[in-house]
Amino acid sequence: MFKIPFLDLPPLRGAAGTVRLPGSKSISNRVLLLAALSEGRTVVRDLLASDDTAVMLESLRTLGCAVWREGGDVVIDGLGGQLRAKEAKLFLGNAGTAMRPLTAALSLLAATQGGSFEVSGVPRMHERPIGDLVDALRGLGCEIDDLGNAGYPPLRLRGPSTLALDTPVRVRGDVSSQFLTALLLALPLVAERDIRIEVIGELISKPYIEITLALLARFGIQVRREGWAAFVIPAGSRYVSPGEVFVEGDASSASYFVGLGAIAATDVPIRIEGVGSESLQGDVRFIEAAAAMGAEVKAGPNWLEVKRGAWPLKGLTLDCNHIPDAAMTLTVMALYADGPTTLTNIASWRVKETDRIAAMATELRKLGATVDEGPDWIRVQPLQRWQAAVIHTYDDHRVAMCFSLAAFNGLVTTAAKPVRILEPHCVAKTFPDYFETLFGVVSVDVADVPVITIDGPTASGKGTLADETAKLLGFNVLDSGALYRVTGLAARRAGLDLDDGDAVAAIVPTLQLRFADGQVFLGQEDVSARLRAEATGLLASQVAVHPQVRRALHQLQLDFRRLPGLVADGRDMGTAIFPDAALKVFLTASAATRAERRYKQLISKGISANIEGLRADLEARDERDKNRSTSPLEPAQDAQLLDNSALTIEASVDQMLAWWQQRRPF
Ligand SMILES: Nc1ncnc2c1ncn2[C@@H]1O[C@H](COP(=O)(O)OP(=O)(O)O)[C@@H](O)[C@H]1O
Numbered sequence: 060m061f062k063i064p065f066l067d068l069p070p071l072r073g074a075a076g077t078v079r080l081p082g083s084k085s086i087s088n089r090v091l092l093l094a095a096l097s098e099g100r101t102v103v104r105d106l107l108a109s110d111d112t113a114v115m116l117e118s119l120r121t122l123g124c125a126v127w128r129e130g131g132d133v134v135i136d137g138l139g140g141q142l143r144a145k146e147a148k149l150f151l152g153n154a155g156t157a158m159r160p161l162t163a164a165l166s167l168l169a170a171t172q173g174g175s176f177e178v179s180g181v182p183r184m185h186e187r188p189i190g191d192l193v194d195a196l197r198g199l200g201c202e203i204d205d206l207g208n209a210g211y212p213p214l215r216l217r218g219p220s221t222l223a224l225d226t227p228v229r230v231r232g233d234v235s236s237q238f239l240t241a242l243l244l245a246l247p248l249v250a251e252r253d254i255r256i257e258v259i260g261e262l263i264s265k266p267y268i269e270i271t272l273a274l275l276a277r278f279g280i281q282v283r284r285e286g287w288a289a290f291v292i293p294a295g296s297r298y299v300s301p302g303e304v305f306v307e308g309d310a311s312s313a314s315y316f317v318g319l320g321a322i323a324a325t326d327v328p329i330r331i332e333g334v335g336s337e338s339l340q341g342d343v344r345f346i347e348a349a350a351a352m353g354a355e356v357k358a359g360p361n362w363l364e365v366k367r368g369a370w371p372l373k374g375l376t377l378d379c380n381h382i383p384d385a386a387m388t389l390t391v392m393a394l395y396a397d398g399p400t401t402l403t404n405i406a407s408w409r410v411k412e413t414d415r416i417a418a419m420a421t422e423l424r425k426l427g428a429t430v431d432e433g434p435d436w437i438r439v440q441p442l443q444r445w446q447a448a449v450i451h452t453y454d455d456h457r458v459a460m461c462f463s464l465a466a467f468n469g470l471v472t473t474a475a476k477p478v479r480i481l482e483p484h485c486v487a488k489t490f491p492d493y494f495e496t497l498f499g500v501v502s503v504d505v506a507d508v509p510v511i512t513i514d515g516p517t518a519s520g521k522g523t524l525a526d527e528t529a530k531l532l533g534f535n536v537l538d539s540g541a542l543y544r545v546t547g548l549a550a551r552r553a554g555l556d557l558d559d560g561d562a563v564a565a566i567v568p569t570l571q572l573r574f575a576d577g578q579v580f581l582g583q584e585d586v587s588a589r590l591r592a593e594a595t596g597l598l599a600s601q602v603a604v605h606p607q608v609r610r611a612l613h614q615l616q617l618d619f620r621r622l623p624g625l626v627a628d629g630r631d632m633g634t635a636i637f638p639d640a641a642l643k644v645f646l647t648a649s650a651a652t653r654a655e656r657r658y659k660q661l662i663s664k665g666i667s668a669n670i671e672g673l674r675a676d677l678e679a680r681d682e683r684d685k686n687r688s689t690s691p692l693e694p695a696q697d698a699q700l701l702d703n704s705a706l707t708i709e710a711s712v713d714q715m716l717a718w719w720q721q722r723r724p725f
């Protein structure tokens with residue numbers, strides 16, 4: 060996951076390949092609650108690992124449920140409808156799929172068994188309405204206190220109290236279908252007699268109710284229904300664990316890759332594994348909307364394949380009540396269409412993680428788009444003159460994921476623009492590795508992938524600065540010195556004459572090098588510690604003088620230029636390897652400072668060192684690096700000079716970021 064303040068997406072050009080979706084959020088949290096209410100053990104396979112499922116799992120533990128992981132599975136020993144904890148405070152983040160059903164279940168359990176439970180969330184959760192559900196529960200006889208604004212969390216649910224189950228439970232269905240879902244999931248707890256639920260108003264997001272009914276059936280509860288207006292939970296209903304449940308992939312998450320295929324998969328389709336024609340989730344019908352916009356879609360039982368069909372895409376007018384979450388993706392696809400796209404019947408967007416109609420309209424306009432909006436609709440015009448935009452994500456995973464598709468603007472304009480996504484880690488709500496997954500199936504012009512180079516003499520702090528800068532930007536790192544060090548080490552081990560450039564260069568293609576988690580492997584051997592030894596640094600400096608060796612290592616270094624960007628440190632990064640780097644820094648510090656830093660670094664690693672000897676070695680290395688004929692150590696003409704003798708690491712990083720920001724179009 061990119062845990063960084065912002066992620067810059069360079070212009071993306073194409074897409075092909077296979078993605079495996081994380082588990083569905085809606086199914087995951089329903090299954091967890093049903094498993095917890097059931098008697099017996101449930102093994103949940105392919106559960107979504109995300110913020111919203113984490114708060115549900117934590118709540119179930121707090122309520123006394125035994126929950127543990129076994130490999131990739133989650134195992135739950137259910138409560139069998141019996142509360143173990145009679146008092147608890149549950150923090151539910153921004154997870155509507157946890158807040159609503161837990162409120163219903165705990166209200167009923169408190170009424171019948173006694174207890175006091177507080178449910179709360181992040182500030183946005185306290186702005187998301189729950190009054191209709193609370194009214195329905197109070198109508199039944201549950202005792203619920205508003206702890207903040209009436210009709211919104213936080214709430215206290217307490218009991219015992221007497222439930223009136225002989226009259227129908229009435230709940231509004233036109234604000235959020237989650238209220239009905241919450242009642243359907245929880246009322247079997249008290250179904251000593253038939254319980255009838257009547258929906259007031261036109262029920263929205265019906266497909267989510269289908270998921271609820273299908274999962275209830277898996278757990279032994281057969282709800283009788285009268286269209287979408289009334290539902291009856293039969294007397295004597297009991298949750299029975301099915302033993303094992305598979306969570307299918309998240310169909311709403313699939314929408315980004317369906318959109319991706321429609322926009323950018325010109326030759327080979329994007330294959331999406333985890334959802335398909337047999338999916339329980341209504342959002343799988345997003346493929347119909349994408350097809351109406353021109354995508355070529357094939358579907359198997361649990362897979363989809365999507366390619367570009369019509370191009371530009373076709374604008375459309377669509378009632379999106381059946382695909383409320385996935386439909387957001389259409390608003391960004393609409394930028395690539397031949398005419399306006401109007402989405403209607405989307406009032407529920409206003410009460411989601413953020414006001415999604417307002418959020419999409421505001422952020423699309425930043426790209427340059429013309430957008431109109433109403434209480435329950437949005438209209439987006441196609442875009443020709445794109446602007447580089449900084450996209451606010453409102454702590455809403457879907458806003459972040461949707462706007463990644465704006466990075467394909469280079470397919471419709473010659474002046475391609477990057478897109479900056481603020482707080483990209485908000486995707487953790489449903490798809491923690493979204494951007495990594497995206498990067499795995501998109502193509503770029505390598506020249507569009509931004510590079511920052513840091514060159515300078517030994518122990519000036521290049522590696523440290525490169526690592527820190529890369530961490531903040533989410534970029535990859537190239538420690539080019541490590542390549543020379545490995546070459547020197549391998550040449551020495553092979554017994555080669557280090558002055559024989561041809562011989563040393565000849566072993567480069569045979570090196571079985573692997574970089575993983577900051578470690579360097581040569582074949583199976585972790586050589587990281589060996590590489591950092593000063594003696595290896597001297598070997599590196601000896602082999603680095605040979606033009607043949609430098610040529611042999613050239614392509615290997617270019618290969619590090621991958622999405623979303625690269626920070627490269629060495630001696631000739633800005634001059635020879637990445638002459639087109641957007642920011643070049645030449646880092647220096649006095650010889651005395653550098654010798655002292657290296658000394659401290661070695662001592663802290665338990666390696667004995669002598670400061671005078673170190674200084675002599677580094678000056679000798681400086682001389683060799685500066686005076687060799689090929690790629691000598693010297694600042695690129697367009698490099699920023701940074702003498703950090705008197706600067707802390709933090710101050711150096713701040714300076715880097717300030718220079719970087721000056722070069723960005725945002
Ligand atoms: N600006 C700085 N101020 C103080 N110490 C620094 C600074 N930059 C780096 N160091 C320290 O100096 C040592 C050498 O830095 P390193 O990044 O390994 O240098 P290089 O990659 O240039 O050889 C490290 O222990 C590092 O923590």
Ligand SMILES: Nc1ccn([C@@H]2O[C@H](COP(=O)(O)OP(=O)(O)O)[C@@H](O)[C@H]2O)c(=O)n1
Nearest residue numbers: 517518539540541543599600603629630631
């Ligand atoms: N791009 C590079 C990187 C390293 N090198 C050589 O490899 C040696 C080791 O590089 P390094 O970056 O690991 O060394 P330190 O600066 O960490 O001491 C340097 O002394 C250079 O001679 C190079 O010639 N070109």
